[in-house]
Amino acid sequence: xxxxxxxxxxxxxxxxxxxxxxxxxxxxxxxxxxxxxxxxxxxxxxxxxxxxxxxxxxxxxxxxxxxxxxxxxxxxxxxxxxxxxxxxxxxxxxxxxxxxxxxxxxxxxxxxxxxxxxxxxxxxxxxxxxxxxxxxxxxxxxxxx
Amino acid sequence: xxxxxxxxxxxxxxxxxxxxxxxxxxxxxxxxxxxxxxxxxxxxxxxxxxxxxxxxxxxxxxxxxxxxxxxxxxxxxxxxxxxxxxxxxxxxxxxxxxxxxxxxxxxxxxxxxxxxxxxxxxxxxxxxxxxxxxxxxxxxxxxxxxxxxxxxxxxxxxxxxxxxxxxxxxxxxxxxxxxxxxxxxxxxxxxxxxxxxxxxxxxxxxxxxxxxxxxxxxxxxxxxxxxxxxxxxxxxxxxxxxxxxxxxxxxxxxxxxxxxxxxxxxxxxxxxxxxxxxxxxxxxxxxxxxxxxxxxxxxxxxxxxxxxxxxxxxxxxxxxxxxxxxxxxxxxxxxxxxxxxxxxxxxxxxxxxxxxxxxxxxxxxxxxxxxxxxxxxxxxxxxxxxxxxxxxxxxxxxxxxxxxxxxxxxxxxxxxxxxxxxxxxxxxxxxxxxxxxxxxxxxxxxxxxxxxxxxxxxxx
Numbered sequence: 001x002x003x004x005x006x007x008x009x010x011x012x013x014x015x016x017x018x019x020x021x022x023x024x025x026x027x028x029x030x031x032x033x034x035x036x037x038x039x040x041x042x043x044x045x046x047x048x049x050x051x052x053x054x055x056x057x058x059x060x061x062x063x064x065x066x067x068x069x070x071x072x073x074x075x076x077x078x079x080x081x082x083x084x085x086x087x088x089x090x091x092x093x094x095x096x097x098x099x100x101x102x103x104x105x106x107x108x109x110x111x112x113x114x115x116x117x118x119x120x121x122x123x124x125x126x127x128x129x130x131x132x133x134x135x136x137x138x139x140x141x142x143x144x145x
Numbered sequence: 146x147x148x149x150x151x152x153x154x155x156x157x158x159x160x161x162x163x164x165x166x167x168x169x170x171x172x173x174x175x176x177x178x179x180x181x182x183x184x185x186x187x188x189x190x191x192x193x194x195x196x197x198x199x200x201x202x203x204x205x206x207x208x209x210x211x212x213x214x215x216x217x218x219x220x221x222x223x224x225x226x227x228x229x230x231x232x233x234x235x236x237x238x239x240x241x242x243x244x245x246x247x248x249x250x251x252x253x254x255x256x257x258x259x260x261x262x263x264x265x266x267x268x269x270x271x272x273x274x275x276x277x278x279x280x281x282x283x284x285x286x287x288x289x290x291x292x293x294x295x296x297x298x299x300x301x302x303x304x305x306x307x308x309x310x311x312x313x314x315x316x317x318x319x320x321x322x323x324x325x326x327x328x329x330x331x332x333x334x335x336x337x338x339x340x341x342x343x344x345x346x347x348x349x350x351x352x353x354x355x356x357x358x359x360x361x362x363x364x365x366x367x368x369x370x371x372x373x374x375x376x377x378x379x380x381x382x383x384x385x386x387x388x389x390x391x392x393x394x395x396x397x398x399x400x401x402x403x404x405x406x407x408x409x410x411x412x413x414x415x416x417x418x419x420x421x422x423x424x425x426x427x428x429x430x431x432x433x434x435x436x437x438x439x440x441x442x443x444x445x446x447x448x449x450x451x452x453x454x455x456x457x458x459x460x461x462x463x464x465x466x467x468x469x470x471x472x473x474x475x476x477x478x479x480x481x482x483x484x485x486x487x488x489x490x491x492x493x494x495x496x497x498x499x500x501x502x503x504x505x506x507x508x509x510x511x512x513x514x515x516x517x518x519x520x521x522x523x524x525x526x527x528x529x530x531x532x533x534x535x536x537x538x539x540x541x542x543x544x545x546x547x548x549x550x551x552x553x554x555x556x557x558x559x560x561x562x563x564x565x566x567x568x569x570x571x572x573x574x575x576x577x578x579x580x581x582x583x584x585x586x587x588x589x590x591x592x593x594x595x596x597x598x599x600x601x602x603x604x605x
Binding site for chain 1: 441517545551
């Protein structure tokens, strides 16, 4: 069943999480008056799954504190397939905030050519935005797993 | 924006008045007085209800009580002036004070009337307000000299000019329009502009969000019901589609329409009639449908979620709205527009943005498009200490982060000729390649169909 309530999806990939994506999504959610959904994609059902669950739970905290409606999901398997499945079940996304490695972002194509996200080019129902700290700002990253 | 005057030889449309009062007795009394004078009235007892009506319909005059719930008469006044600057507003109150009267006048109220109301005084003010409303419309028509008024569509970038050009080009058309574009790109604003420039402009524009209602409620709202259709249906009530007869209906988020509702709407388009809930008697209805979605409707068709026949009926004219990032040149103009509006509301005065602040606004990606810019500027106006919006007045995330946005590949969208080709293919298939019948359905003559087939190099 498709859900029609619009939301902001914070898309995360195991191993490299940028906290600024959460901070940015809080501000964006306030501006657009929308709820937030955190989606963590994990490559397989290895023993890191529990750690990733705990990490996502921690990332949720500031969003909850900001009194913004938030949900979380951790999916394991082929990341591209899992994301497509998620998009099919959640068609009303206002925007996707990419919260992992930014090197592949560039223009999604000029970055890492073999990154799984590049394979999905043209499949997204909305824009994908990646917040990057300006020069001089601290760049907090969390290495999961 | 709206043309309220009747043309020579045409029966004048009754003037439409919205009356807002939380006291039922006072509301009914005013309604009776206005209807006895031949005015068409709509009523609301709550502020939110009034805003919904203002969003859905065009009014010549709003008569509103000052003290309501959290949305009071002044908020209704501001909203009316934002949606339809030519609509006059008369504030009525039992708690008159000099301060509130000054505030109302500053915000553009036509008059401030104290309760208890004397009918002769009310009639006099209503007639004067409607006269002023008519004169404003006439002056605008003369100023335009037959040119289309696009004052509600802010911006002059090539992308915005292209959208305006489409509206201009289709203003004589009765065809259904499908507007696509990301959230916050102004799909409803454009739908209203299409209606206001069409021949249906003196009739209603009714906006409806398909994602906001469950199926049963949607059917009841859209199609109405007959007495005893269900428990509690004590009288026959026409639906919104009937009330929009002769006008335009805007279906927002049309991709969220359920299969059963899709079938019902298809019938309305094909047969130009509807059935009220609980009735088997068809009611004729003449509406133009403008629909909007931020989804790829063609993909939903391919996935079997959206009816192909309805898709073709809705997508006669396709209009894709640009993202704000694609029309960055409009940001200074849009920014000033939102700043002026916020200043009026907050009773502040601004002379613009600092170079740094505007530089930052120009470089941001706006995943929420114009709606997001509007929010950013309103927040900045509230934060600002001086007469100029400075860097520190902008949200911290925009100051601290650079944003890189990726948007859907343009090549995944079909061109108009591709859609036309697909539709001709489909009609031919449906008619068993009977070209006479296909030409009739397509609304063109056989020669034109042959010409198109030749051009498209179809297999004969």
